[in-house]
Amino acid sequence: MAQANERGETAYGTLAELTTMRVGGPPRRVITATTEAELIEAVRETDAAGEPLLVVGGGSNLLVADAGFPGTVVLVRTTGIEVPHASACGGISATIAAGETWDDVVAHACEQGWSGIEALSGIPGATGATPVQNVGAYGQEVAQTIAQVRVWDRVEQRVRTLFPGDLAFTYRHSLLKESMLGPDAPAGSVTPRFVVLTVTFSLRPTELSQPVEYADLAAGLGVQVGQRVPLGAAREAVLEQRRRRGMVLDAQDHDTWSCGSFFTNPILPVAQMEQVVARAAERLGADGPVPPQFPAGDGLVKSSAAWLIDKAGFGKGFWTVEGRPAGLSTKHTLALTNRGSAQAQDVLELARTVRDGVAQAFGVRLVNEPVLVGLEL
Known part of the structure; x- marks a missing residue:
């Protein structure tokens, strides 16, 4: 286990150690804050020094660049x-x-x-x-x-x-x-x-x-x-x-080496949703499955990102079964997973493939839910 010095700085080789996706390069330094006062002081010190700041809790919603983070990572470990x-x-x-x-x-x-x-x-x-x-x-x-x-x-x-x-x-x-x-x-x-x-x-x-x-x-x-x-x-x-669905962390199960749901469910104007339904009929047949729709207020409807991904041709295990370092979970199409040796660029390549495929199939551009650090999708 990493040990903190008297200034609260902790030695971590890479940010992969601090994220559930298990990717990410080295941070310049890491400060562990165990009290509210320590947390505020760490942030103030970093800001006063003009350094980039990354605040990390459980690391379950972060995809960090392979180059790492060129500033201070503040680990929030306050309790109570x-x-x-x-x-x-x-x-x-x-x-x-x-x-x-x-x-x-x-x-x-x-x-x-x-x-x-x-x-x-x-x-x-x-x-x-x-x-x-x-x-x-x-x-x-x-x-x-x-x-x-x-x-x-x-x-x-x-x-x-x-x-x-x-x-x-x-x-x-x-x-x-x-x-x-x-x-x-x-x-x-x-x-x-x-x-x-x-x-x-x-x-x-x-x-x-x-x-x-x-x-x-x-x-x-x-x-x-x-x-x-x-x-x-x-x-x-x-x-x-x-x-x-592979959404409970398990170190032995690569389907859980993820950020959970990688894309949010799209919220669309009714007119656009009608176009999605029409495209689905063209693609899957008039008697085929219909995209899920849920009222979202003010002339909007929410559909299912998982459904769109699957019907665009990206089923459970996409790329996983090919032995690639990153692939869709074998249990849920919304989870992009690290199969054990993935780097951030592997995950991004998969995310772009899925996002662009859904856009081509249904005219819907999916939006990533995890925060991208040093990366652009």
Whole structure:
């Protein structure tokens, strides 16, 4: 295990050691922050020195260049779960340190009888990353339960508290992510304005889950969509669904050497979705399968990236079965995986092949969900 010196600097050979995709070259230096004060000081010191900054929690949503990172990597390893308020009427207010492992937080909530995040079981990474991506799965997303996020504002050089109205949550997006990848940011750069310190969730004191909204999950539980089940049962059913898709980390399973879902589900105007349906009919036959559609509000519909990828000709195991260093998971077409020796360029080549193939087949340009560091897709 890497050891930190008296300045908190830790020796890591490559960023592959710190990411679930297991690719990425060497960082110039790494500082491990175990307290909020250390985290703020590390960021302030890096900014004062004019160095590039990369904040890493669980490393589950990063694809880092083979050349590495020419600045300071701050590893967020802060811990702590506080409950400033708990009552049957007012609910549970739980403040979680940014460095807490997310799945441990979900497990703790289920054990304590706190409902609202059980469908987010098994998602890798740290708690501080959840509001950045507005993490979601199986009918839940963190925007539904986040009450506030405390951040270090690198522009104003102070701690701030941001509320849901400030955070501008949308599908897999937020103000926090926008500040990192805004229109003025150079391609391949990661320059977040806000560094998450703690996240406060408003949860419900109940032994039952929130209504099960995902059809496959309901089927696995043997209930109807909309029913509620014991929290423990909901968590185990979600974990089983994720394991079947290779979405629960397992060092022995290369299908899990990934960033999870590499592309977000496209949200399209109704008119464009009609064109996608027409292209699907031309490609698959008038009586063939139809692209999934879900209402997304304001004349928009959400479709399935996994469906589009598969029907564009990129099935489970694409390139994997050819023995290439990167390929689609054998369990899920949305996961781009490291088969053991992949470098970042191998993953990018696969991502471009899939993205461009879907665009050619259906006229939809898929957008990557992971943050690219020193890379451009």
